[in-house]
């Protein structure tokens with residue numbers, strides 16, 4: 185987790201207290217990445233144990249304790265900035281599975297299912313975009329929000345692609361006996377009435 | 378409150394017989410003053426048709442359009458034309474700039490057509506170009522502009538003067554994400570000052586600037602979205618990239 189490296193980065197400016205680190209971390213990540221005090225101190229303790237930071241005075245405990253980055257800490261930070269994020273095998277995408285399952289359930293309108301998820305995702309994207317709209321000069325916030333918006337956009341585009349693919353091949357999945365699929369997608373609209 | 382724009386059971390059929398296309402089927406929509414609404418849907422679902430009817434550029438086959446509570450079908454041809462020049466700003470999907478006019482002349486055109494002296498109209502046209510960051514291209518002809526610059530000139534022409542209804546058809550299609558965002562900020566800002574906006578698009582990122590996103594499918598409105606979910610929840614440290 186990168187809280188470690190974020191704290192190291194904040195310490196490259198000058199020595200800081202734990203509380204100060206927490207406040208700067210939150211404002212630096214657009215206040216959308218909350219961090220509790222406990223997390224800050226636990227992380228600082230581990231960094232100190234690993235020799236990446238040192239405290240001014242080992243005797244004083246609590247909020248007034250000043251931390252500074254060591255040269256090993258600087259090396260670690262530089263290395264981390266250039267290391268590609270860990271590439272994990274693709275997670276089982278819950279939405280993909282829901283769609284595949286929906287295709288096999290008689291009486292379920294897949295276009296309606298797709299629209300339900302599209303509505304949720306667009307609503308959530310609106311919330312993020314409005315956050316960005318309200319804070320025009322907060323660059324950190326814009327960067328964090330952009331990352332989230334592009335991720336949501338990818339999912340919405342997948343839903344759109346799935347929608348047209350299933351319109352092109354309407355019998356992709358098993359249908360209940362006798363169910364009619366009109367070619368112009370009327371099923372979806374009927375289903376919403 | 379009276380809607381700034383209202384569509385009542387609007388249908389549009391192109392052609393007849395075997396070639397008949399039902400572009401819109403009984404669309405009901407009310408957009409209130411200061412609201413920014415996006416219509417989202419796939420290619421061919423009727424977005425441009427809806428917008429041209431809302432902008433009184435085309436007539437519905439069935440149903441009624443009301444601007445500020447007044448039925449458009451009851452207006453004289455002249456009144457309708459005046460309303461289009463004075464109150465409605467329209468951004469066309471294909472820009473629709475006049476090739477024989479420079480950027481600033483294009484931007485100032487609605488004001489000049491409405492009888493404003495050319496000098497004053499072009500002053501306001503230049504200001505609109507400034508707002509869109511293309512003022513340094515004011516003297517260029519459309520053929521000598523990039524696609525994105527043409528798009529911004531066409532938006533300048535839509536916002537020039539004092540329009541209170543802005544209709545935009547894929548207004549950021551030719552723009553990169555930074556310039557596209559600048560355009561949406563501008564539209565949102567205008568709506569916060571009381572202008573009413575209707576944007577049609579297939580792009581979710583563009584639509585997400587709106588207060589309300591209406592989904593259009595095969596000529597019908599099927600659903601709508603409003604801002605939802607707690608921001609931050611998805612960016613908790615555990616869920617971060």
Ligand SMILES: Nc1ncnc2c1ncn2[C@@H]1O[C@H](COP(=O)(O)OP(=O)(O)OP(=O)(O)O)[C@@H](O)[C@H]1O
Pocket residue numbers: 391392398399400418419420421422423424425426427470579
């Ligand atoms: N003048 C016309 N004559 C005949 N059919 C038309 C006309 N204009 C539009 N159509 C048809 O009406 C339907 C809706 O078209 P429209 O241009 O409104 O779609 P759209 O949602 O704007 O698509 P896009 O995202 O590709 O711009 C399409 O099937 C189109 O072929």
Ligand SMILES: [Mg+2]
Pocket residue numbers: 424425426470546
């Ligand atoms: Mg169109």
